[in-house]
Amino acid sequence: MHFEAYMDQRRACVEAALDKYLPRPDQPPAKLHEAMRYSVLAPGKRLRPILVLASAEAVGGDIESVLPAACAIECIHAFSLIHDDLPCMDNDDLRRGRPTNHVVFGEAMALLAGDALLALAFELLSMHSESVSPQRVIQATRMVARASGTWGMVGGQVADMQSEGTEVDADTLRFIHARKTGALLTASACLGAMLSNASESQLLCLQEYGHHIGLAFQITDDILDVVGDVSKIGKPVGSDLRQDKATYPKLYGLDQSIAMAKEEVENAVAAIESLGVLAEPLRSIARFIVEREQ
Amino acid sequence: MHFEAYMDQRRACVEAALDKYLPRPDQPPAKLHEAMRYSVLAPGKRLRPILVLASAEAVGGDIESVLPAACAIECIHAFSLIHDDLPCMDNDDLRRGRPTNHVVFGEAMALLAGDALLALAFELLSMHSESVSPQRVIQATRMVARASGTWGMVGGQVADMQSEGTEVDADTLRFIHARKTGALLTASACLGAMLSNASESQLLCLQEYGHHIGLAFQITDDILDVVGDVSKIGKPVGSDLRQDKATYPKLYGLDQSIAMAKEEVENAVAAIESLGVLAEPLRSIARFIVEREQ
Numbered sequence: 057m058h059f060e061a062y063m064d065q066r067r068a069c070v071e072a073a074l075d076k077y078l079p080r081p082d083q084p085p086a087k088l089h090e091a092m093r094y095s096v097l098a099p100g101k102r103l104r105p106i107l108v109l110a111s112a113e114a115v116g117g118d119i120e121s122v123l124p125a126a127c128a129i130e131c132i133h134a135f136s137l138i139h140d141d142l143p144c145m146d147n148d149d150l151r152r153g154r155p156t157n158h159v160v161f162g163e164a165m166a167l168l169a170g171d172a173l174l175a176l177a178f179e180l181l182s183m184h185s186e187s188v189s190p191q192r193v194i195q196a197t198r199m200v201a202r203a204s205g206t207w208g209m210v211g212g213q214v215a216d217m218q219s220e221g222t223e224v225d226a227d228t229l230r231f232i233h234a235r236k237t238g239a240l241l242t243a244s245a246c247l248g249a250m251l252s253n254a255s256e257s258q259l260l261c262l263q264e265y266g267h268h269i270g271l272a273f274q275i276t277d278d279i280l281d282v283v284g285d286v287s288k289i290g291k292p293v294g295s296d297l298r299q300d301k302a303t304y305p306k307l308y309g310l311d312q313s314i315a316m317a318k319e320e321v322e323n324a325v326a327a328i329e330s331l332g333v334l335a336e337p338l339r340s341i342a343r344f345i346v347e348r349e350q
Numbered sequence: 351m352h353f354e355a356y357m358d359q360r361r362a363c364v365e366a367a368l369d370k371y372l373p374r375p376d377q378p379p380a381k382l383h384e385a386m387r388y389s390v391l392a393p394g395k396r397l398r399p400i401l402v403l404a405s406a407e408a409v410g411g412d413i414e415s416v417l418p419a420a421c422a423i424e425c426i427h428a429f430s431l432i433h434d435d436l437p438c439m440d441n442d443d444l445r446r447g448r449p450t451n452h453v454v455f456g457e458a459m460a461l462l463a464g465d466a467l468l469a470l471a472f473e474l475l476s477m478h479s480e481s482v483s484p485q486r487v488i489q490a491t492r493m494v495a496r497a498s499g500t501w502g503m504v505g506g507q508v509a510d511m512q513s514e515g516t517e518v519d520a521d522t523l524r525f526i527h528a529r530k531t532g533a534l535l536t537a538s539a540c541l542g543a544m545l546s547n548a549s550e551s552q553l554l555c556l557q558e559y560g561h562h563i564g565l566a567f568q569i570t571d572d573i574l575d576v577v578g579d580v581s582k583i584g585k586p587v588g589s590d591l592r593q594d595k596a597t598y599p600k601l602y603g604l605d606q607s608i609a610m611a612k613e614e615v616e617n618a619v620a621a622i623e624s625l626g627v628l629a630e631p632l633r634s635i636a637r638f639i640v641e642r643e644q
Contacts, residue, residue, distance in 0.1 A: 079500050084525070085508040088500055139465060144437075144457035163438035164511060167461070168504050171433060171468065175499030178472045182492035190484035197491055198476035205469030206373050206382055210462050214379040217458060231378070 059340045063106065066119075070105040071097070073123040074130060077180055079172075091161040091169035092176075096134040098154060101348070103273075105130045107244040107341060111262055114328065114335040117252025121187045125196065125251055128180040129244050132204050135173040136240075138166050140213065174204065188251045196250050203243035212236025216301065224302035230271075232302060237277070238270030245269065245338070261328050262338075268324035269342050275317040276346050278303040282310060317346045353634045357400065360413075364399040365391070367417040368424060371474055373466075385455040385463035386470075390428040392448060395642070397567075399424045401538040401635060405556055408622065408629040411546025415481045419490065419545055422474035423538050426498050429467040430534075432460050434507065468498065482545045490544050497537035506530025510596065518596035524565075526596060531571070532564030539563065539632070555622050562618035563636050569611040570640050572597040576604060611640045 074096055079089040105126035109119040141148040141156040142163060149159050158166035181200060184193045202208055212235025219228060245266030246259055254262070282305050304313040324342040328335045368390055373383040399420035403413040435442040435450040436457060443453050452460035475494060478487045496502055506529025513522060539560030540553055548556070576599050598607040618636040622629045 085500070085505055085512065087512070088505060088508040092500070135465075139461060142438075142461065144461060165508070167433060167436065167438060168508055171429075171464075172499040172504040174465065174468050175495050175502075175504065177495075179492055179495035179499065182488050182495060184488075190488055194476050194478075194484055194487050194491075197488075198473055201469050201471075201473035201476060205466040205473065206379070206386070208469075210466040210469065211379055211382060214382040214459065214462055218379065218381070 059337075059344065062337060062340070063344075066106045066109055067102045069109070069119070069123070070102045070126055070130065073127050074105075077124065077127045077176075079176075087161065087165060088169060088172060091157060091165050092134075092173055094160060095138050095157050095169065096131060096173065098134075099152065102130065103341070103345075104133050104240060104244040107241065107338075108248040110335075110337040110341060111245050111248030111250075112252045113248070114262070114331050114338050115249045115252050115254040115258050116334060117248060117254075118187075119248075121184075122248045122251050124180040124183040125247050128177040128200065129240065129247065131173040131177040131180065132200070132209075132240060135170040135177070136204075136209055136213075138170040138173070142166060145217075177204075184251055189253060192250055192253065196247055199243050199246065199250070203239040208235050208239030208243075209237075212239065219302045224307065226307060229302050229304070229307055233271065233274040234267075237274045238267065241270040241273060242266030258331065261330060264327035265324045265338060265342070268320045268327060269345055272317050272320035272324065272342065272345050275304045275313055275320065276348070278305055279310065279313050279317065281305075321346050353631075353638065356631060356634070357638075360400045360403055361396045363403070363413070363417070364396045364420055364424065367421050371418065371421045371470075373470075381455065381459060382463060382466060385451060385459050386428075386467055388454060389432050389451050389463065390425060390467065392428075393446065396424065397635070397639075398427050398534060398538040401535065401632075402542040404542065404629075404631040404635060405539050405544075406542030406546045408556070408625050408632050409543045409546050409548040409552050410628060411542060411548075412481075413542075415478075416542045416545050418474040418477040419541050422471040422494065423534065423541065425467040425471040425474065426494070426503075426534060429464040429471070430503055430507075432464040432467070436460060439511075471498075478545055483547060486544055486547065490541055493537050493540065493544070497533040502529050502533030502537070503531075506533065513596045518601065520601060523596050523598070523601055527565065527568040528561075531568045532561065535564040535567060536560030552625065555624060558621035559618045559632060559636070562614045562621060563639055566611050566614035566618065566636065566639050569598045569607055569614065570642065572599055573604065573607055573611065575599075615640050 078093050078096060081089045083089065108122055108126035108129055112119055112122045137151060138157045140146050141151060142158055148156055150156065157169060178197065181197050204210065212232050215232045216236055219232060242263060246262045249258055249262050281303065304316065308316065321342045325339050328338055372387050372390060375383045377383060402416055402420035402423055406413055406416045431445060432451045434440050435445060436452055442450055444450060451463060472491065475491050498504065506526050509526045510530055513526060536557060540556045543552055543556050575597065598610065602610065615636045619633050622632055
């Protein structure tokens with residue numbers, strides 16, 4: 057299948073499942089459910105949930121049966137964006153050209169919508185107990201919890217916040233990005249396979265793949281902030297530099313950053329060589345990560 | 351054992367476990383871990399985690415083996431307090447006489463400390479896979495996730511927020527409290543037993559017990575806001591009334607509210623009659639809930 061058609065099909069599949077699993081606005085509290093849906097169902101690449109499906113595929117698993125897990129990851133991603141945009145954090149009014157959650161629903165509701173999405177993610181993960189070995193469901197819960205909290209996304213966010221206005225060295229930059237964006241991407245790349253009874257050695261390959269695409273993703277994000285098209289990335293170009301954030305172009309320059317992103321993609325592709333033809337979508341996703349324009 | 355000594359012993363046991371399971375400030379990001387510990391380790395009754403232990407005891411379970419779950423519940427409780435106190439929510443500067451998390455660590459860090467505590471709770475729940483049936487761990491994860499999100503605490507908080515300044519009827523008041531405080535108390539009352547291989551009928555008794563102590567707890571909270579001793583409850587007496595919040599005394603008057611709280615305790619005690627002598631601590635806890643002064 058052509059990659060673009062593959063992504064479109066998978067995106068439609070994820071979005072139908074999200075619509076099904078998100079609480080409905082005809083159940084109380086309606087406003088909370090509207091706020092949750094507003095951010096999760098906003099247009100997006102659905103990169104993380106598609107990774108979950110591709111990770112299941114790569115070990116011969118069934119994508120239907122890991123849809124709740126894919127949706128759980130997208131809920132966690134949306135939770136992090138809602139909280140990041142709040143006035144006490146980045147204070148962003150726009151995300152991908154739409155008003156941010158707190159602009160539409162107010163700060164208190166946005167805060168609570170984020171909280172409810174994080175809780176919902178773990179409810180969704182617990183739905184896998186029928187088709188999947190329960191030990192694997194618990195292992196997956198643990199991995200996703202660690203990728204979300206201080207050992208992952210939240211810890212990276214704090215380190216990023218603390219680095220603003222300071223000189224950041226390469227180690228700190230790696231620490232920040234491995235957690236802030238890398239942890240959830242790595243978890244996504246492992247999650248589908250973990251719930252499809254992958255072997256330990258398959259999971260190790262996918263973990264390494266996830267590590268490399270996480271770096272490739274972040275370097276590309278940093279590059280797009282410098283050279284991207286504002287109409288595509290949906291936020292002012294150069295906003296990281298203005299906020300004096302730690303970025304790859306700041307530390308390595310633009311050309312070397314571009315070379316580093318490409319190298320990480322090569323590493324990611326190499327890491328899953330042993331998974332053979334079933335892992336082809338994962339390889340295409342890795343290339344897509346550095347070729348995207350948003 | 352005398353009830354006060356029982357509570358002191360259990361509290362010490364919970365606090366030692368919390369200290370062990372919370373991320374340490376000598377690991378990065380240190381400030382985040384300090385903020386998490388500041389709120390979780392603040393002096394408290396530890397009612398919810400002690401309920402988890404007593405729930406295990408009530409069905410002949412081992413309290414040591416449910417300590418991670420007890421700590422998970424206390425992390426979720428602390429997460430909810432930190433977020434409730436934020437400027438965009440209740441904007442409280444003091445909790446139990448100490449500066450609130452955002453006053454000490456700043457708003458952004460408080461937000462993230464709450465987020466990290468919610469994630470940590472699910473990591474802790476996933477630690478039960480060795481001694482406990484994995485199916486039960488998943489069932490427990492699902493119950494706690496639902497008690498935390500829109501079907502529980504967060505949903506109740508939203509309904510409470512939306513009721514401010516409006517005339518609240520008895521049904522709405524029940525909806526708010528069943529979710530805002532009731533859901534996590536009910537989950538606590540079931541959790542220990544669920545992880546100790548309780549039978550379905552035992553779990554149903556505990557669920558009913560939890561429902562009644564949840565109501566007793568909230569009615570008592572509302573009463574203490576009217577008649578309590580400010581030095582003991584740690585917030586200004588009458589603050590709910592001033593904020594025009596939905597409360598039992600507002601809807602039923604003080605005398606009837608006191609009678610209702612006592613009746614809920616009787617109902618709670620009756621619900622677990624079949625559990626016999628092992629459930630004695632749960633009965634004492636139910637009585638303590640309406641007799642407490644803070």
